Amino acid sequence: MVTNNTILDPRKRAARIFGPSVVGGIRDSRSYTAFRWLNAALLVVICFLTLYPFLNIVAQAFSSEAFINSGQVNLVPRGFNISTFSYVLGDPMFWRNYGNTVLYTVVATAIAMFLTTTFAYALSKHHLKGRTFFIGLAVFTMFFNGGLIPNYILISTLGMKNTIWAIVLPNAISVFNLLVMKSFFENFPTDLEEAAAIDGLNTYGILARVVLPLSKAVIATMVLFYAVSFWNSWFTAFLYLDRSELYPVTVYLRNLIAGATAADPSAQQAGEATQVASNVKAVTMLLIMAPIISVYPFIQKYFVSGVMLGSVKQ
Amino acid sequence: MSIKESAVDVATAPVEALPDASPSDRRRRPRRARSTWRRSFARDWRLYTLLVLPVVFLVVFRYVPMAGNVIAFRRYRPGGSMFGDEWVGMHYIELFINDPTFWRVFANTLILGALSLVIVFPLPIILALMLNELRSQRFKRVAQSISYLPHFMSVVIVAGVVLQLTSARGSINQLLDVVGIESVPFMQLSEWFRTIYVGSEIWQTVGWGTILYLAALSTIDPQLYEAARIDGAGRWRQTWHVTLPGIRPTMIVLLILNIGTFMAVGFEKILLLYNPLLYPTADVIATYLFRVGIFSSQFSYAAAIGLFEALIGLTLILSANWISKKTVGTSLW
Secondary structure: OHHHHHOHHHHHHHHHOOOEEEEEEEEEHHHHHHHHHHHHHHHHHHHHHHHHHHHHHHHHOOOOOHHHHOOOOOOOOOOOHHHHHHHHOOHHHHHHHHHHOOOOOHHHHHHHHHHHHHHHHHHHOOOOHHHHHHHHHHHHHOOOOOOHHHHHHHHHHOOOOOOOOOHHOOOOOOHHHHHHHHHHHHHHHHHHHHHHHOOOOOHHHHHHHHHHHHHHHHHHHHEEEEEEEEHHHOOHHHHHHHHHHHOOHHHHHHHHHHHHHOHHHHHOOOOHHHHHHHOHHHHHHHHHHHHHHHHHHHHHHHHHHHHHHHHHOO | OOOOOOOOOOOOOOOOOOOOOOOOHHHOOOHHHHHHHHHHHHHHHHHHHHHHHHHHHHHHHHHHHHHHHHHOEEEOOOOOOOOOEOOOOOHHHHHHHOHHHHHHHHHHHHHHHHHHHHOOHHHHHHHHHHOOOOOOOOHHHHHHHHHHHHHHHHHHHHOOOOHHHHOOOOOOHHHHHOOOOOOHHHHOOOHHHHHHHHHHHHHHHHHHHHHHHHHHHHHOHHHHHHHHOOOOOOHHHHHHHHHHHHHHHHHHHHHHHHHHHOHHHHHOHHHOOOOOHHHHHHHOHHHHHHHHHHHHOOOHHHHHHHHHHHHHHHHHHHHHHHHHHOOOOOOOO
C-alpha cells in the first residue's frame, strides 16, 4: 500500500498521518477538511505543552546551575554535565529514602492486594447473606471519611507513628479498586467454580487454584494501580514519620523543594532559607519518575482497562 | 493442582461451596425464615472468613476515625482518650464560626472548587471530541499516551515542576522576557495562585479524564450518524444531535462525582505549593486545619472544622445525586 512514491508526495504523506479525506465514499467538505487540519494542529500543540514540563526537567537535569539561574534552559541542556547525577546519587540519604519507597510500595501493595482480593471475591457472591451490608460498609467510606485529625490521633494512639505500619496499613483498601475486582469476579464463569467444587475444592481452594490463576489481567491491573499510588504518595509519610531515615524518596524531594516554598511554618521559623540548586531538584525528580516512565508504555493499557471496568458497575 | 487431578476426590469431598448443592438446604426450606442466618453461615462460613480482615480494616481505619470526630464536641488531651475527656458542647463549633480566618479559607475553598469545576470539568469532553475526530489511529494513540502521562506523576513532582516553571528564571518568565514583559514573581503574588493551581490541574487531569468519554464515544451506533447524514445534518449538527447525546450519561455521572468532591480541593498540592505570602488566596480549609491541628496541636478545634467540611461534602454528593435522579434519571446508585 505504501510505496516510495506516496512517501515522497507530501500531500499523501500528510493523508497517512491525519487519515483519509474520503470516508464511506463521501468526500469531506472544504470547511470540514480545514477543521480537521486545525484540530490536528491544535492537538500537536497540546501534546507539546503536555510534554514540555518533562522535557524542561530533563534539560535542567543535564544543565549547569549557572545557565538555569540566568534563565537560558528550556528544551536543550546548557552547560551539559552529568555531575549533578553523581552528586544526587552520592547522597546516602537519597539511597536510603529510595530504598524505603521500594520497601513501602512492595509491602503496601502486597497487603492491599490480599485484602482487596479476598474482600472482592466474597462480595462477588450474590448468594452471600449480608452482602449488600458489607458493600455499603465499603462504599460509604468513599463519600464520608474520618478526616485528618481523627486519623492522626488513631495512628498515634495505636503507636504506629514512625513505623512502616503507618504507611502501609491506613490506605490498604481503595474502594474503587475493590469495586473493579468485584465486578470482574462477578463476571467469572460460574461453571468453572462449580466444577471445581464438585471436584472437592473448598472456597479457599477455588479462589487460589481456579479463580486467581484465571484473573491475571485484573490482578496485574490492580497491582499497578496500587503500586503507582503508593510509589507516588508522600503525605502519609510526611504526617506520620519524623525521622529522615524512614522517609520515602517523595518526602526527600518535598524537603528539597520546601526550601523554596517554606510551606512548613516550623522550617520557616528555623530560618531554613537554603535554596537547593534547580538541577539537583530536577535530577531527583527524574530519578523518582524514572521507574514509572520506563514501564509506562507497557502499563498504560492496563490502567485504561481498569478505569473502564470500574465504571461499568457504577 | 488442576481441576482434573482433583477429580479423584469427588466421592469423599464435602460439597459446600455451592448454594444449591447442599442437600440439607433443600430439606429445611419450610423453616427458612427462622434460621436463614445460621444456615447461610453454615454453608458460606469460608466466604465469611475471607471478609474478616477487610472488615476489621474498614472498622479500624475508616469507622473508628469517623467516630473519632466526636472530639469536635469533647475536649481532647494529647495522651488521653482518643475520643476526648469531657463534653464541651458546641464550644469548638462556635470558635470556628467566629474565626475570621476560617471564613477566609472557606471562601478560598469554594472559589478554587468552583474554578476547577467550571474550567477543568468541560475540558476532557472537548479533548475527547478532538481526539475522536482524528482518523489516524496511530496519531490518536500517541496523543492519548502523552496526555495520560501527567496523571501518573506524584503530586510532589507536579509541585516541583510548577515551582520550576514559575520561578524567577523559569520557562514562563523566559517567555515573558521574549515578548518584552517584565518577569513576574508568581509564587510571591497571591493574585496568581488560582491561575497556577487551575493550570496545574488542567495539565495533570484533563488527558486522563478523556478515557471514559472516549469509551462512551466508541459505543455510539454508526447508523445514527448515517441517519443524521441522510437527514442532511452537517458535521456540527451531527456532533450536536448524535455525539453529545451519546456521551450525556457519562457527563452526568462525572459531573455528580465532581460536585461531590467539590470541597476536596487538591489539598496535598496546595500544601506543597503555598507559602505565607499566598495565604490570602491559597489557604483552604484542609490546609488551615492541617496547620491548626498538626502544627498547633489544637486537635478538637481542627476536628470540628474537618467534620464541618466532611458533612458539606456528603451533603453535596447526596444532593447532586438526588437532583440528577429526579431530573435526568441518571444516578450513582
